[in-house]
Amino acid sequence: MNPKIAFFDIDGTLIDFDAPSLSPAVADALRRLRAGGTKVFLASGRPPYLLPKVKGLAFDGALCFNGAYGFDRKGPLCSAPIAxxxxxxxxxxxxxxxxxxxxxxxxxxxxxxxxxxxxxxxxxxxxxxxxxxxxxxxxxxxxxxxxxxxxxxxxxxxxxxxxxxxxxxxxxxxxxxxxxxKGSDKAVGAEKVLAAYGLPREACAAFGDGGNDKSLIAFAGIGIAMGNATDDVKACADYVTTPCSEDGVAAALSHFGWI
CATH class of the missing domain: 3.30.1240.10 (Hypothetical Protein, Haloacid Dehalogenase-like Hydrolase; Chain: A; domain 2)
Structure with missing residues (x-):
């Protein structure tokens, strides 16, 4: 069964550090995932105005600032500014x-x-x-x-x-x-998003590669680390896919039968 919602880090996960945008294979995989009924959320340290825009691909929402600010197409879902x-x-x-x-x-x-x-x-x-x-x-x-x-x-x-x-x-x-x-990270933000939709954490998947993804990968029902992730991130994951440079997101979605 496909997850109800999937959270994706951007840099080093969806987009390789040397690439300008998502690869065609990853963009197509996300389109197919959405077509199967899964909400696709970005989960990044980036602000809303620096999120990637990909022709023909829509995202359902995003966690920005490492989970401190989240929104979907209807408006904000969580907000935790610094004092x-x-x-x-x-x-x-x-x-x-x-x-x-x-x-x-x-x-x-x-x-x-x-x-x-x-x-x-x-x-x-x-x-x-x-x-x-x-x-x-x-x-x-x-x-x-x-x-x-x-x-x-x-x-x-x-x-x-x-x-x-x-x-x-x-x-x-x-x-x-x-x-x-303090008290803000990607897992905390994801928990608030799930609460807004009335979903348990078991209904979500998460993908990431960096230290700021560890909490989210550990929190998710299925946490997936990229092949280029550090060892401590991989240790939190349920599954380790191929590196971002080898379209690891698409490979994992195929592995689980979600696309």
Whole structure:
């Protein structure tokens, strides 16, 4: 029996890091999955305005900002912005450390200054590290911010988060990280989406490759890790498919008889 809903990470899962978009085989597999009655949701660290658009393929909804903000075609399903006191403290720490932070809201984003690591990190989503002037950055800090991207190495995270009370780093790349509110991750977001549809977790499947996918893969009724996933992600999975570069999503959907 097909899952009622399936959650898909984007980078390294649906789209290879060196590719501009989904491969034709993966796009066709998702179309066939939807045609069989499964809701297809994206589950990414990306904001809504950086989700992929594929001709002839519609998504039923998305979890953005690593689960902090979710929506379907009718509107929002979950929303957990970061406390503004924590946003201010991270911005202060950023200035002191000389490490930029990029604040991402539901409609726009901007960083306080340039850094090559953060520029490369944002390029995976096809978006530049958009540096804004101080006044614009202050306006951003007053908005609802769901995720902060920072060009830190893991051993710098503690200094950036010093004095905060309600945030946590989620890392899938060595040179930068995503920061979301404590209690926000892809599994928490997926649980809220399932509740909105009246579905148990056993009715969902999830696909991912990075550290920020571990909770979702472990939570799902069937959790599937990509062949290019790290060993700790694979250890959480019920099944390990082929790498993203070899159309692993399509291979897994075929393996389970869902397409």
């Amino acid at each position: 503004k006191t924590d946003i201010r403290r991270m911005a202060e720490n950023s200035e002191r450390m000389g490490v930029p932070v990029l604040l991402a809201g539901a409609k726009t984003m901007g960083s306080n200054f340039y850094q090559k690591n953060l520029e490369t990190y944002m390029s995976f989503a096809g978006h530049p590290n958009h540096v804004v002037d101080r006044e614009t950055f202050q306006h951003l800090m007053a908005d609802d911010i769901y995720q902060v991207m920072a060009g830190t190495w893991a051993d710098q995270d503690a200094a950036l988060l010093a004095g905060t009370a309600g945030v946590q780093p989620l890392r899938w790349w060595d040179w930068a990280c995503d920061i979301v509110g």
